[in-house]
Amino acid sequence: MFLNLTVVGAVSGVILAGVFHVADPLIQANKEKELKEAIFVVLPEAKDYKIIEKTIGQETFKVYEGLDANGTPVGLAFKADGGGFQGNVGVMVGLNLDYLKLKGIKILDQVETPGLGNRISEPAFEEQFKGIEITPKVEYIKNRKPEKPNQIQAITGATISSSAVVSNINRAVEKVLKEFPKDEVGRLEKEIRPASATAREKGAEHGGK
Amino acid sequence: MAENNGNTYSLWHEFKKGLWQDIPPFRLVLGTCPTLAVTNSVKNGIAMGLATLFVLLGSNIIISAVRKYVAPQVRIAAYVVIIALLVTVADMFLAAKFPPISKALGPYVPLIVVNCIILGRAEAFAQKNPIIPSIMDALGIGLGFTMSLATMGSIRELLGFGSILQFKVLGSWFEPWIVMILPAGAFLVFGSLIALVNYISSRKAEGA
Amino acid sequence: MDKTLEKTEIKTAPEGGEGAAGAERLIVSSSPHFLDAESIPKIMHTVVMALVPAMAASVYFFGWRALLLILVCVGACMLTEWAFQKYRKKPIKVYDGSAIITGILLALTLPPGFPIFGAILGSVFAIGIGKQLFGGIGFNIFNPALLGRAFLMATYPVLMTTWLEPRTVAKAVDAVSAATPLAMMKFEAKFAPLADLFFGNVSGSLGETSVVAILIGGLYLRYKGYINWKLPLGYLGSMAAFSAIFWFVNPAKYPSPAFHIFAGGAMLGAWFMVTDMVTSPTTALGQWIFAIVGGIIAVIIRLFGGLPEGVMYSILFMNAFVPLINKHTRPRVFGGSLKAQG
Numbered sequence: 001m002f003l004n005l006t007v008v009g010a011v012s013g014v015i016l017a018g019v020f021h022v023a024d025p026l027i028q029a030n031k032e033k034e035l036k037e038a039i040f041v042v043l044p045e046a047k048d049y050k051i052i053e054k055t056i057g058q059e060t061f062k063v064y065e066g067l068d069a070n071g072t073p074v075g076l077a078f079k080a081d082g083g084g085f086q087g088n089v090g091v092m093v094g095l096n097l098d099y100l101k102l103k104g105i106k107i108l109d110q111v112e113t114p115g116l117g118n119r120i121s122e123p124a125f126e127e128q129f130k131g132i133e134i135t136p137k138v139e140y141i142k143n144r145k146p147e148k149p150n151q152i153q154a155i156t157g158a159t160i161s162s163s164a165v166v167s168n169i170n171r172a173v174e175k176v177l178k179e180f181p182k183d184e185v186g187r188l189e190k191e192i193r194p195a196s197a198t199a200r201e202k203g204a205e206h207g208g209k
Numbered sequence: 210m211a212e213n214n215g216n217t218y219s220l221w222h223e224f225k226k227g228l229w230q231d232i233p234p235f236r237l238v239l240g241t242c243p244t245l246a247v248t249n250s251v252k253n254g255i256a257m258g259l260a261t262l263f264v265l266l267g268s269n270i271i272i273s274a275v276r277k278y279v280a281p282q283v284r285i286a287a288y289v290v291i292i293a294l295l296v297t298v299a300d301m302f303l304a305a306k307f308p309p310i311s312k313a314l315g316p317y318v319p320l321i322v323v324n325c326i327i328l329g330r331a332e333a334f335a336q337k338n339p340i341i342p343s344i345m346d347a348l349g350i351g352l353g354f355t356m357s358l359a360t361m362g363s364i365r366e367l368l369g370f371g372s373i374l375q376f377k378v379l380g381s382w383f384e385p386w387i388v389m390i391l392p393a394g395a396f397l398v399f400g401s402l403i404a405l406v407n408y409i410s411s412r413k414a415e416g417a
Numbered sequence: 418m419d420k421t422l423e424k425t426e427i428k429t430a431p432e433g434g435e436g437a438a439g440a441e442r443l444i445v446s447s448s449p450h451f452l453d454a455e456s457i458p459k460i461m462h463t464v465v466m467a468l469v470p471a472m473a474a475s476v477y478f479f480g481w482r483a484l485l486l487i488l489v490c491v492g493a494c495m496l497t498e499w500a501f502q503k504y505r506k507k508p509i510k511v512y513d514g515s516a517i518i519t520g521i522l523l524a525l526t527l528p529p530g531f532p533i534f535g536a537i538l539g540s541v542f543a544i545g546i547g548k549q550l551f552g553g554i555g556f557n558i559f560n561p562a563l564l565g566r567a568f569l570m571a572t573y574p575v576l577m578t579t580w581l582e583p584r585t586v587a588k589a590v591d592a593v594s595a596a597t598p599l600a601m602m603k604f605e606a607k608f609a610p611l612a613d614l615f616f617g618n619v620s621g622s623l624g625e626t627s628v629v630a631i632l633i634g635g636l637y638l639r640y641k642g643y644i645n646w647k648l649p650l651g652y653l654g655s656m657a658a659f660s661a662i663f664w665f666v667n668p669a670k671y672p673s674p675a676f677h678i679f680a681g682g683a684m685l686g687a688w689f690m691v692t693d694m695v696t697s698p699t700t701a702l703g704q705w706i707f708a709i710v711g712g713i714i715a716v717i718i719r720l721f722g723g724l725p726e727g728v729m730y731s732i733l734f735m736n737a738f739v740p741l742i743n744k745h746t747r748p749r750v751f752g753g754s755l756k757a758q759g
Contacts (some may be wrong), residue, residue, distance in 0.1 A: 005283045007289075008275075019298050034308070065713050085723050114369070114390045116574045142374040142596070142604065152397035155576045159604045384535070388571035397546075 019056070035208050038077075042094025042104040045074045050167070052076075054179055066094070075103050076116050076180070080172030084164035087111040091168050095134070099182055102138075105129040105169065110161075117161030126151040129169075137170045220345050227349030233326050234357045234399070235406040240326040245395040246362060247317050251374045254362030256310045257317065258355025258403075260299045264321050265330060266347040267295040270333040273343035288331045289322070295320045326354060357402075364398050365389045464643055467634035468521050471685070474617050476625035478583040479529035483623050486527055488535050491520030492722025493540035501549035515554055519543055522562035522689055525570070525624025526682065526729070529581045535573050539565040559736045560696045563729050570729070580620040595620040598680045599725040608672045614679035625682045635688030648697060649687040651708025652677045652715075659716045677716060682728040686715075696736045703739075703746040711735040 039049050046066030052062045063078040080091040089110045094103035105126055112118040119125060132138055133150040140154040140162050141147075154162035231237055234244040240304045243261070258379050279287045300318045303311040311318065321327065330350055335343040363373055369389035371379035388394045440474050475483040498516040502509050523543055543565025551557045570577045582595040584655060598609035613619050617627025625629070638644045657674035664671050678685065691697065691708055698707050711731045718727025 001284065004275075004279050005287050008279070008287045008290050012290050016294055016297055019301055023301035023305040027301065030305070030308040113387060113574055115385060115387050123438075157575050159600075384532070384573060384576070386572040387574055388568065392573055393571055 003202065022096040033114075035064075038092040038108055039094075041106045042077050042092050043075045044104065048174055049077070052180065055121045056179065061175065063176060063180055073097060076176065078172055078176055079108070082164060082168035082171060084110060085112050085117045085158075085160045089161070089164045089168060091172075093169055093172055095173065097182075098136065099177065100133060102129050102134060102169075105165075107165070109114060109135050112158070112161045115153075117158045119155050119158060120161050120165050125155060125165075134170075134173050138166050138173075140166045220342060223342050223345040224349040227346070227351070227353035228356065229316050229353070231374060232353040232357055232406070233350060233351065234354065234361075235403050237326075237329075238403075239277065239312060239329060240324050240354060241399070242320065243317050243324065244358060245256035245399060247314055248358050248361035248365055248395060248398075249369065249390045250313075250366045251359055251362040253310070253356060254360075256303075256307075257314055258351070258358040260277065260303065260318055261321055261326065261354055262347070262351030263299055264292065264295045265326075265327055265351045268327055268331055269335040269343040269347035270340060272331045273338060273340045276336045284336065285328075288336075288383050292327050293322050294329070325348060336400075355372075355382075360402065361395070361398055365394055369394065419706065439570040460643070460685030461517065463643065464514070464518055464638065465521065467638045468518075468525070468624075470633045471525055471624040471627065472521065474630035475525065475529075475623040478617055478626060479493075479581065479623060480584075483524075483529055485533070486529075486531060486623060487521055487524040489533055489619035490524035490540045491517050491529075494520035494523070494544050495535045497541045497544040497547065501545060502553070505549075507553065510554070513554070516544060519548070519562045519565075522624075522685075523565045525685060526566045526622045527560065528579060528621075529571075529579060529623055530579060531576055533568060535576060537574070539569040542568045555695055557695060557755045558739070559733055560690050560693050563690060563733050566729055567733060572627070582620055583618055583626065597621045598676075599719060600675070602672050602680070603719070603725040606670065608676055609680065611637050611675055611679060614676070620679075622685075624681065625685045628679050628684050631684040631688055635684075638688070643699075644688070644692050645694075645704060646699065647704045648692045649710045651705050652687040652691045652712045653683065656683060656707040659713045660720070663720060671720065677719070681719075681726045683715065686732055690732050694737060698739050698742045698746065700743065700746040700748065703742040706742055706746070707735050707739065710738075 002039065009089050036049070040046050043049075043066035045068050046184045047069045048067040048071070049064045052063050052065055054104055063076050065076055066074045068074050075097050076095045078093055078095070083089070083090055087110070089112070090108040092108050094105065095101075096103050107121045107126065110118060110121060112120065128146075129138075129152060130151060131149075137150065139148070139151045140159075141151050142154050142159060143156065144153065150163075150196065152166070227233070229236075233239045234241055240261070242259050247257045268288070268291055272288055275287075280399045296319060299321070302313070302317060303314070330346060334346045340344070366389075367373055367378060371377060371383045371385050386394070389398070472484075472487060475487070494516040495511050499509060499511045502511070511746040520540055523539055524536065527539070547556045547559060547561035547564035547567075548554070578600075580595050580597050580600075594743075596604070598614060598621070601607045601609065609619055614626075615628045617630065619626050635644065635649065639646060656677050660671065660677040661674045664673050672680075678687075691711060698704050711734070714734055715727040715731035718724060718730060724730075
């Protein structure tokens with residue numbers, strides 16, 4: 001009787017391995033495409049990127065360095081996560097290479113209230129972060145036009161979601177400033193992997209199968 | 210349930226019962242988790258319904274085919290392995306081919322594994338019947354489930370966004386009911402639909 | 418809401434009476450005694466009278482639109498009640514006044530600029546889902562007016578949190594949008610002056626801004642004997658006591674107890690919603706538990722929750738526990754065993 005359970009398990013395992021073999025490259029490509037698009041939104045000049053990693057204790061910090069068509073660095077992009085009104089608010093943040101201003105942000109994941117908190121995903125809100133100064137930190141103000149270069153205007157009625165975006169950005173920026181100081185970035189380039197090259201590799205891999 | 214002899218009438222019956230008489234979320238009150246969780250738009254509802262239909266069809270066929278070879282003591286374990294296989298395939302397929310839908314449905318595709326409808330049909334029907342009636346059973350129940358989710362989705366999307374399948378139906382005069390896209394709206398619509406289905410069947414019973 | 422019941426209950430069901438409180442209520446409400454039949458219009462009149470100061474304050478601060486909202490809510494509530502009773506072939510008892518009071522209370526919890534269709538939707542939900550689906554008067558678990566407001570809060574979150582500066586509605590078409598004192602406390606750490614809160618010269622829902630107007634009504638009801646003093650006292654007292662702890666620790670960050678009980682819906686909730694006899698416990702101990710825990714929850718939501726105001730959810734939350742509280746605080750029958758009370 002255990003024989004037929006074993007057979008069922010073994011057959012299932014083989015089928016699954018086959019499906020995984022076909023599906024996994026596609027899934028990875030989808031994820032990478034999504035990531036790439038987000039990076040290119042927050043670093044508008046970027047045409048390519050490479051990954052910079054640093055492991056401290058158990059944690060691995062990862063930032064993406066955007067490269068323009070000539071391969072010159074144009075800025076850093078990284079993900080900022082943290083709690084919003086109803087769940088995680090994930091933001092892709094683009095930081096200028098001078099480490100003083102943001103180049104742009106894009107909300108990647110959020111489950112905020114439709115029509116209210118989820119308006120943080122609207123371009124009008126995201127656009128505000130272009131050129132915002134990060135020192136001492138990004139701030140939000142309500143019902144008024146921002147006065148200082150480090151301020152953005154919160155969405156009326158969605159202060160909690162707006163403030164979540166701002167504090168996630170601040171936390172992530174602080175971490176990046178600490179772990180990836182300007183002069184260290186070049187040294188830390190652990191893996192140089194321009195996205196276009198990766199795509200070519202993937203294509204070759206597919207053709208080979 | 211007696212072995213089905215496969216004549217046309219009873220095959221039709223096996224198919225039809227899933228569409229009204231045993232329609233899963235409203236009459237059997239099975240599969241309520243996806244019914245409540247992913248029906249905030251028609252598209253998500255249909256995608257979830259079809260994913261479940263695929264798993265149900267596959268599990269009914271396989272289980273019906275191997276029903277004479279699996280020892281009764283380990284049948285549930287074997288069924289769960291088969292169902293898990295199909296669910297994983299469905300999940301990977303969606304993630305590979307339809308990433309936005311896969312993202313919208315989130316963990317609810319993997320959770321089809323524990324959807325009572327699948328194991329319920331395996332236990333109640335597929336393990337006692339030949340392949341053809343099992344297919345009809347799966348199609349009926351699966352389509353009934355898809356229909357229910359699409360109905361839930363259309364009500365919630367219409368009231369919550371003013372649209373059906375992302376096509377604006379209600380004009381700008383309509384102020385969307387945000388609650389309908391939130392979990393609370395799922396419960397309200399689900400309760401109302403159960404009441405409606407019961408009301409219609411009680412009217413039918415009176416008429417008969 | 419339902420002051421008729423409150424009065425009859427005071428007369429017919431002394432606290433801790435042997436019979437289950439629900440059954441007692443059912444009898445009273447479905448076949449009123451002669452005495453009650455005579456006094457129903459009087460009781461309704463009294464409760465509406467008690468709400469007049471709050472309504473007048475709302476019209477004074479927010480203009481005629483406030484009156485329009487009140488009338489719309491009352492009309493929609495009565496119509497819904499009538500339609501349900503008609504359809505279910507039950508005796509039509511729209512004029513027992515409970516629907517009128519639900520309508521007034523719902524209107525008083527809405528923002529002044531709230532659209533009419535939203536007010537109608539909220540009223541239909543309050544009476545239809547909140548009351549009639551449970552079986553009508555005396556069977557509803559949740560306070561119908563608050564349930565209607567909770568539904569509107571989830572349905573139209575933007576409209577429900579768009580406030581107007583008091584006394585500007587009548588003057589300008591594009592009225593100034595303003596933050597409520599609680600929102601200012603939460604998001605900007607600014608505390609409104611107590612005098613403004615007391616008289617109601619702040620933005621907020623129609624009937625919640627003026628503490629003095631609500632107090633007049635509440636004390637009038639208390640004087641008439643329609644309000645059980647334990648409930649408002651327990652609720653406001655526990656809010657004050659609990660918020661005082663944080664205030665003593667850090668007065669710059671946390672507002673004073675007086676601010677808490679004067680701001681937002683605390684007064685309106687404590688005097689007119691916590692005291693709803695149908696949805697509050699019947700035993701003395703139960704009433705203390707209900708009111709005190711409710712007040713603590715309201716302060717927790719205000720200070721640490723995602724929303725600036727917690728009165729509505731605290732009352733609805735405690736409403737859900739009323740059957741449990743009743744069950745466990747029912748006095749023992751003399752000579753009965755402890756176990757038999759389960």
